[in-house]
Amino acid sequence: MAADRPPRTTVTSYDVARAAGVSQSAVSRCFKPGASVAPAKRDRIMAVARELGYAPNAIAQSLITKRSGLVAVIISNLTNLYYPEVLAELSRRLDARGMRVLLFALQAESDVDAVLAEVWRYRVDGIIAAARLLPAQLAAIAERGLPLVLYNRLSEGEPVASVCCDSVAGETLLIDRLVAAGHRRFGIISGPADSSVSNERVAAATARLALHGLVPLLAPGQFDHASGRAGLESLLAQADGGLDALVAANDLMAIGAIEAARARGLAVPGDLSVVGFDGVGPAGWDSFRLTTIRQPVQRMTEAAVALLAERIAQPELPPERRLFAGEFLPGASARLDPCPE
């Protein structure tokens, strides 16, 4: 392979320095994020570097600096409508700090061991994980001193830096509004059993309903459209006296449930109120106008990147959990005004 590459890739910083009439260290500083070089000098050096085709070798640099500039981003649910926006925002913000995304899109949660083997091999500077990590996996990461930030997941082992949207506050608000408007017969569609986000949302909704003296019917889901449909069917089959309100653990299942309800001739929200969680794009479309909680993705991704960058610079920083309130989107898929009766 090496012989196939043009000789251009062997241009060194010394060649650039000579051609630009500056010191090698000035060239080096031009390619180091945050290092100071006078603007005019930088422009001249960069023009020469471009002309000669010089690019610093990040890989060779990393052996010296012990920084690869790579951040492993592990996502278990990329085709969920929520995560593409998260990934795009993480990528943009890491980029702005001179870090690159080494992407691991999990097919199944059981892939995590294989992913971690690659993470070690590439000497990443840190990990942002929107995936379930088992205690042994968390311990292996900690043992290597690798900074880790969990995104919308809770640690099942030792405390770890994390960024979450406040599921408890969000579900509490939704339940209180629905109960105040007269809803009494509730159904909940949960996400995958191993999803801490789903478990937290379902537990919060159930606990709040209990405070109101209500017990919901439950149906299991998978965070996708089809299981939202199936979940509604299952709940209606269980509900002798019918259903007033459906609480789905995410928007995509709420949308599936709305479509299933309509297919059965039920009006939403006339016959059934439906609420979701996330605030994904389609939730705002005319066809659904979903009553939901929007996660503040901009602020959450910025926080995740900031937590990680701090810990790359100072690995001894203690774990910190940053919890963001979601934004209530009233939409039009739930009756929220008190019934006149």
Next chain:
Amino acid sequence: MAADRPPRTTVTSYDVARAAGVSQSAVSRCFKPGASVAPAKRDRIMAVARELGYAPNAIAQSLITKRSGLVAVIISNLTNLYYPEVLAELSRRLDARGMRVLLFALQAESDVDAVLAEVWRYRVDGIIAAARLLPAQLAAIAERGLPLVLYNRLSEGEPVASVCCDSVAGETLLIDRLVAAGHRRFGIISGPADSSVSNERVAAATARLALHGLVPLLAPGQFDHASGRAGLESLLAQADGGLDALVAANDLMAIGAIEAARARGLAVPGDLSVVGFDGVGPAGWDSFRLTTIRQPVQRMTEAAVALLAERIAQPELPPERRLFAGEFLPGASARLDPCPE
């Protein structure tokens, strides 16, 4: 930093060999994809490697092998509903071949120069680009001997390996079916002006309409839901005699247009037929049941990875364009049976 990492990362293949009672080259072969090691021996070596916390350093290896195992995936439109599935499939398939995704999610097409600077720095083995590359950028990639595969983009410079869905065949089929069913007054909503996919689809639809003696009205869009809505409004404002059929350059705009039509009291397809392109998840939802062309994402991503892997192994292979027929999804958003009149 180095001092903060536990000493465990300095375990070498020689340490593993000694502890497992095998040669260093046997250990090395265990971590080389495709190299042969007897299963029992491999199990013993891997158990010892795990116990000692040994992981080969991919970065140091890459300086010797001149292969980083990294593939740059450049995507300009990650929050478009189509690309998350593409990215998940590319990731899975590259992974199966022992390659890792270095992700570049573009905010604006103008970021490509900055991305390429990083691509050189990380000594990637190849590039898969679903983004617009200018002739000078293509030339810079070629000059470095870097294998490149374009995904759903046409090269604007020298021929390059590419994988595309056949826009011409897809649009031709849609137009023929619509014309056969009696539609005469057409509107087209295009994607971004610099998108080769949009240009190809719009040109194909327009050319086919011309063969039928028809000239469509045109509205510019941005491949998103909002511009589908705005596009429909613009077309209706232009269309004195009304509109029979709307051809959107992607599904997301078609969905926006359907919602805008309904908001004006137009029935789809009763008053207006709407067709899209891509076959994204929401196109199949009850609320839309879009008449569209589904891109064969599985086969296209497999082809992209295969084309790239071949060119990493044999850089001298000539460019090849692989064009896949889309699958016609009849849906229910267009009247496709001939009018009885």
